[in-house]
Amino acid sequence: MAYVAPSPRFLPWLTRKPRPKVFAEGAKRVQFSSPVLPYLFLAPQLAVIFIFFYWPSVQAVSSSFYIEDPFGFGSTFVGMSNYTDVLTSAQYRGIALFTVVFTALVTLFSLSIGLLLGVKADAVIRGSSAYKTMLISVYAIAAPVAALIGMMFFDQHIGPFVEVASWFGWDMRVGLSYSDTAFAMIVVAVWKQVPYNFIFFLSGLQSVPVSVREAAAIDCKSGFRRFWTVTLPLLAPTAFFLLIINVTYSLFDTFGIIDVMVKDKAANNPITLVYKVYEDGFRGNDLGSSSAQSVILMIVVFVLTIFQFRFVERRIHYT
């Protein structure tokens, strides 16, 4: 894939894990003999960020103001018209709507299934680190493999999901029917993200102090109520972090899943905004519009980031 999407991989500040405070406080100040030396150490990282993030971003912004000749014979400055075209297009708004629904459903289901599994696993492995290591090592191989397996579920010929659906009279046609494709996309996207959420929720649950749970067990006899009033509020930092991660995942990292399901299929299939950027830019050769769309997406990411900084990092921290 030649396209450099503003995927979270290239936005290091989006995928930051909540750092344990001790690193910041416990880290010693290192004194360098030369003031240039620290910048030399930083140089490779800075180069990567510059080449793979800032440079394409600047390119995208500048080319969003031009219409490029499809055959590559120069370009014409058109001001904001790429943006107005995109934003007034009914098709674009339809895709935006699907993206919102898709993101909401994928985030909702992957978070809640991840939480449910985390709670169940936590009850089993409390205190047993052997189980914990096993579960975490499963996650280490899960993500890419899970995506592949998820995709196979919906294979027209061998997919068990398609087969099961047919028992109920549901003739599932992924890649042909809009709603069937949407369904498959959501299921595979959730399937792929659940292990990630699961591990984070599990470690969040494990970090709730045992004595706080025990105090709650003495104060409240209903386990369900204890979960809602004590455990879940203490998981809030983890949950908000995962919320941001899951939203960006649904928006950007599901590209591969969508690509496999709709590539080379002419029918009216659901796609998300990121995929539309790719289609217009690399299939339609409409670089101007594609750039304008990616700038719009960048703005969405910025808003999410600001939200994360303001709300998640500042407000939800317990000591």
Added chain:
Amino acid sequence: MASLDINQVSKIYAGGNKAVNSVDITIQDGEFIVLVGPSGCGKSTLLRMVAGLEEISEGEVKIGGRTVNTIEPAERDIAMVFQNYALYPHMTVRQNLEYGLKNRNTPRADIDARVAEAARMLEIDQYLDRKPRALSGGQRQRVAMGRAIVRQPAAFLFDEPLSNLDAKLRVSMRGEIKRLQRRLGTTSIYVTHDQLEAMTLADRLVVLNGGRIEQIGAPLEVYHQPASTFVASFIGSPAMNLVQGELHGNRLAVGPSLLTLGGHAPTSGEVTVGLRAEDLRVASSDEEGLQFRLDYVEELGSQRLVHGHVGDQALTASMALDVALADEMKLAIDPRRLHFFARDTGKRIHAPGTAPASQPSVMEVA
């Protein structure tokens, strides 16, 4: 308020480790019981079995006459204070205090009254709207106590509640816990590894060792008549001197020194002899005593601890500041203040003349 019965209770952890071994304690209504022993002796495990946080492997726990073995912690009518406070970090102090009452559907007016009362007693009124992270360790511990008090439970369970506080605060909180417990009259079990805390708080001490009870008794009884060498060396500071000696008739030999006892010795042959540091004094020239070689002196301000050897056995004596010290001294002790323990089992051997009830001048020493 209620009596508490711990009946032949054992805890066997997975792997067969018997952390608590057939423990039997009967606790009166309103009594303050302190479980004391070195780290890992099973104090917390026992307390947690009473609380319902740990399953009872064998035996029976009764609170107010009701067997609670299979009853949930929340329904045992107990309140617990934890070492690390275990406050709910996302709730304000007031919400922390209210939580247990709300879950029991206590009427609003009642909750408010109890919270106000507890906050006043513990002087945490002005912190009620703060989160725990904005409180100091001592304040947090007060909130944790408040959370127990508002519940008005049948029993308080304390698991080393003062261990995380600094020394000065520990002393003042200790006094406060004692005062509160007296005032509320609530049956309490208090776990600590600190023998001084145990001595000062307890109505009765339960000394645990390796999951078994070594001795149960009032603090001074345990101090003056330790039931075993373990108790003797654990209770009291400095620890009781334990030296090897031999009894013959009415005479005791410790290394090269000979002491004459008031009456006939309770046994004869090899024994372990216990001597409290404060019972030792410098002998006058015509008196018999232990030949003591001084090694070094620890100044404590009000008195000094004199460390040295009798023969090849270490011995510590506590001396007033005006006592003249020499490198070689003779130390005397009232023979009635000697403790004898069986060399093999470490169990106390009661002298016929010094049976538990007639121990001389117990209060004098205290």
